[in-house]
Amino acid sequence: MRRALPILAVLAVLLAAIAIANPFFLEPAGFLAFVRRAAPLVILAAGQYFVIVSGEFDLSVGSLVTVEVVVAARLIDGNEGATWPVLALLIVIGLLVGLVNGVVTTILRVPSFITTLGMMLVLSGAVFLWTGGAPRGALSETFRVFGRETGWAVLVLAVMAVAAALIMRADFGRTLVATGDNERAAALSGVRVARARTLAFVLSGLAAAVAAILLGGFAGVSAQVGQGLEFQAITAVVLGGVVLGGGRGTVIAAMAGAFTLEALFTLLNLYGISGALEFTVQGVIIIAAVAAGALRLPFLTPQRVKGDAHAAS
Amino acid sequence: MTALPGHRAGLAAIADPTRVVFVALAVVILAGWGLVALDGGQFLTLENIVGVQQRSAALGIVAVGQTLAILAGSLDLSVAYLISLTSLVAAEIMAGQDAGIVPAVAAVAGVSVLVGLVNGLVITKLRVHAFIATLGVALIIKGVVDHLYDGPAGRVPESFQHLGYDRIGPVPVSAMLWAVVALIAWFLLSRTRYGYRVYAVGGDPEVARLSGVRTDRVVIVTHVLCSLCAGIAGLLLASRLGAGAPTVGTDGGYDLESIAAVVLGGTALAGGRGGVAGTVGGVLLLAVLDSVFNQLEVNSFFKDVVRGVVIVAAVAVYARRTGMLGRRRA
Numbered sequence: 001m002r003r004a005l006p007i008l009a010v011l012a013v014l015l016a017a018i019a020i021a022n023p024f025f026l027e028p029a030g031f032l033a034f035v036r037r038a039a040p041l042v043i044l045a046a047g048q049y050f051v052i053v054s055g056e057f058d059l060s061v062g063s064l065v066t067v068e069v070v071v072a073a074r075l076i077d078g079n080e081g082a083t084w085p086v087l088a089l090l091i092v093i094g095l096l097v098g099l100v101n102g103v104v105t106t107i108l109r110v111p112s113f114i115t116t117l118g119m120m121l122v123l124s125g126a127v128f129l130w131t132g133g134a135p136r137g138a139l140s141e142t143f144r145v146f147g148r149e150t151g152w153a154v155l156v157l158a159v160m161a162v163a164a165a166l167i168m169r170a171d172f173g174r175t176l177v178a179t180g181d182n183e184r185a186a187a188l189s190g191v192r193v194a195r196a197r198t199l200a201f202v203l204s205g206l207a208a209a210v211a212a213i214l215l216g217g218f219a220g221v222s223a224q225v226g227q228g229l230e231f232q233a234i235t236a237v238v239l240g241g242v243v244l245g246g247g248r249g250t251v252i253a254a255m256a257g258a259f260t261l262e263a264l265f266t267l268l269n270l271y272g273i274s275g276a277l278e279f280t281v282q283g284v285i286i287i288a289a290v291a292a293g294a295l296r297l298p299f300l301t302p303q304r305v306k307g308d309a310h311a312a313s
Numbered sequence: 314m315t316a317l318p319g320h321r322a323g324l325a326a327i328a329d330p331t332r333v334v335f336v337a338l339a340v341v342i343l344a345g346w347g348l349v350a351l352d353g354g355q356f357l358t359l360e361n362i363v364g365v366q367q368r369s370a371a372l373g374i375v376a377v378g379q380t381l382a383i384l385a386g387s388l389d390l391s392v393a394y395l396i397s398l399t400s401l402v403a404a405e406i407m408a409g410q411d412a413g414i415v416p417a418v419a420a421v422a423g424v425s426v427l428v429g430l431v432n433g434l435v436i437t438k439l440r441v442h443a444f445i446a447t448l449g450v451a452l453i454i455k456g457v458v459d460h461l462y463d464g465p466a467g468r469v470p471e472s473f474q475h476l477g478y479d480r481i482g483p484v485p486v487s488a489m490l491w492a493v494v495a496l497i498a499w500f501l502l503s504r505t506r507y508g509y510r511v512y513a514v515g516g517d518p519e520v521a522r523l524s525g526v527r528t529d530r531v532v533i534v535t536h537v538l539c540s541l542c543a544g545i546a547g548l549l550l551a552s553r554l555g556a557g558a559p560t561v562g563t564d565g566g567y568d569l570e571s572i573a574a575v576v577l578g579g580t581a582l583a584g585g586r587g588g589v590a591g592t593v594g595g596v597l598l599l600a601v602l603d604s605v606f607n608q609l610e611v612n613s614f615f616k617d618v619v620r621g622v623v624i625v626a627a628v629a630v631y632a633r634r635t636g637m638l639g640r641r642r643a
Contacts, residue, residue: 115625118622121617122622231448234445244444275459280453280456290441290442
């Protein structure tokens with residue numbers, strides 16, 4: 001928890017700044033609307049955290065989200081009765097994609113950056129091959145409830161967040177961190193490294209599926225729904241002080257990082273820095289935040305901070 | 314680390330993956346030739362050969378720069394936006410005038426060096442992971458470009474468009490430019506002290522530092538060179554389009570695609586192993602695949618699927634060949 005403090009402080013400052021600009025934010029409805037908006041990214045960040053802390057990357061989550069939403073729209077096609085089977089199918093797709101990512105990375109020993117980059121191409125190619133280039137069909141009202149109704153979205157988020165925190169407190173969480181910290185030492189002390197990493201990818205796939213269900217309800221069907229989400233999720237995780245390359249950081253901090261990123265977007269909007277310059281501010285802040293984090297412990301982690309992180313993959 | 318696979322992980326086992334990519338390239342060309350012939354077409358036509366070179370030149374130039382960055386243990390996600398930015402800088406300064414060419418090229422070089430310096434300094438002095446540092450710089454450039462431009466801008470004079478379209482015999486000028494860039498990079502890597510330092514830093518920065526290499530300086534210079542390559546690609550694309558465009562870099566997916574090409578060419582993503590020759594092979598492989606698909610009129614989404622599978626499969630093959638050595642650095 002102590003390591004999550006800096007990001008929580010930053011988050012508090014940002015939330016206060018939003019509240020000053022927009023008092024509605026202090027009311028439960030206003031605040032919960034913000035939480036609902038942040039929920040997909042927070043869930044994705046939790047999934048990405050598992051992968052990153054084990055020393056890998058998952059670049060496929062953005063296109064996985066798109067695939068899930070497009071698949072849901074085509075299969076449901078406005079038919080209420082199809083909602084629940086399709087929801088189950090989406091979860092299965094997420095788990096499967098994660099499993100493939102994990103197996104290719106661990107058994108075939110392809111660096112995860114490449115595995116998930118390839119998966120990104122395959123997923124987005126396959127889904128639009130299937131639908132003929134553009135999303136078709138429509139989501140059912142029941143499906144959209146999860147992302148649209150604040151209560152449901154917040155509940156889903158809470159369940160996922162608690163589950164993520166519990167996973168990291170369990171033995172699995174420790175082995176995952178150990179794997180990311182020093183693969184060899186972990187293997188020698190009996191951790192099944194490949195299995196732990198594969199499970200991390202499966203969790204990331206699951207998180208992407210849940211995020212897609214929320215986003216589909218919230219934002220509707222489009223071919224761009226997941227665009228860039230992989231980078232946003234990785235950014236959020238890193239903002240939370242989790243080190244690329246693995247072995248450092250907590251899942252709470254990663255989720256706080258996602259809230260911070262979302263708060264940053266909200267704030268930039270409120271102060272009228274909307275549109276393109278938002279990206280510039282975002283870029284500067286990401287670099288500054290990570291630099292500030294890295295400068296604190298330069299001597300404890302000399303190589304990890306630099307280009308060595310993807311060496312683990 | 315689990316037990317070794319069946320073969321010995323000695324030095325002999327690292328059969329140069331850069332050679333494997335050319336074998337793969339030959340196989341793809343043969344298979345493509347066969348498939349297109351079955352389809353009733355001709356594959357090895359002059360038009361096609363020129364097309365492959367045209368298509369691969371811009372990606373090839375970016376990928377050469379990316380090779381340097383990856384060899385040094387870094388990577389550069391900002392190249393796509395830098396390409397867009399430099400295409401705009403070039404076309405705006407030229408403004409259709411021949412007299413503007415020299416200042417425009419100089420300005421592009423300046424912008425590229427500046428971006429490379431920022432990348433390198435943020436990575437080395439602020440100790441930000443290259444992934445985040447270059448992603449952040451990419452966002453900064455994206456914001457500036459999108460803020461200033463909605464669509465194509467500036468104009469490239471006729472004389473500059475020769476760069477994009479002319480060819481001498483079967484070889485387009487753009488492919489020659491790519492060859493020159495690749496040769497320079499090859500020379501730097503294999504014949505100069507800088508090159509050895511790049512491999513040393515990419516192999517193990519701590520060992521390199523303890524051996525007296527100024528690792529920071531190597532990484533900074535590498536990022537400047539990588540950005541310069543992106544700038545050259547920006548010039549080339551501007552000459553093809555006749556103008557600068559704010560999305561030309563991202564539409565081509567030059568950031569991830571160039572990384573894929575480098576890795577396809579057998580360069581280890583972790584740094585320290587590989588070379589420019591493999592990258593050239595990787596880029597050509599992607600371009601030939603593209604050309605085969607175009608001839609067979611394959612759906613573009615199917616192309617993406619195959620491309621993804623090919624990239625992962627190729628790297629899986631390299632991973633088998635290099636065995637345990639490839640993963641020891643964790």
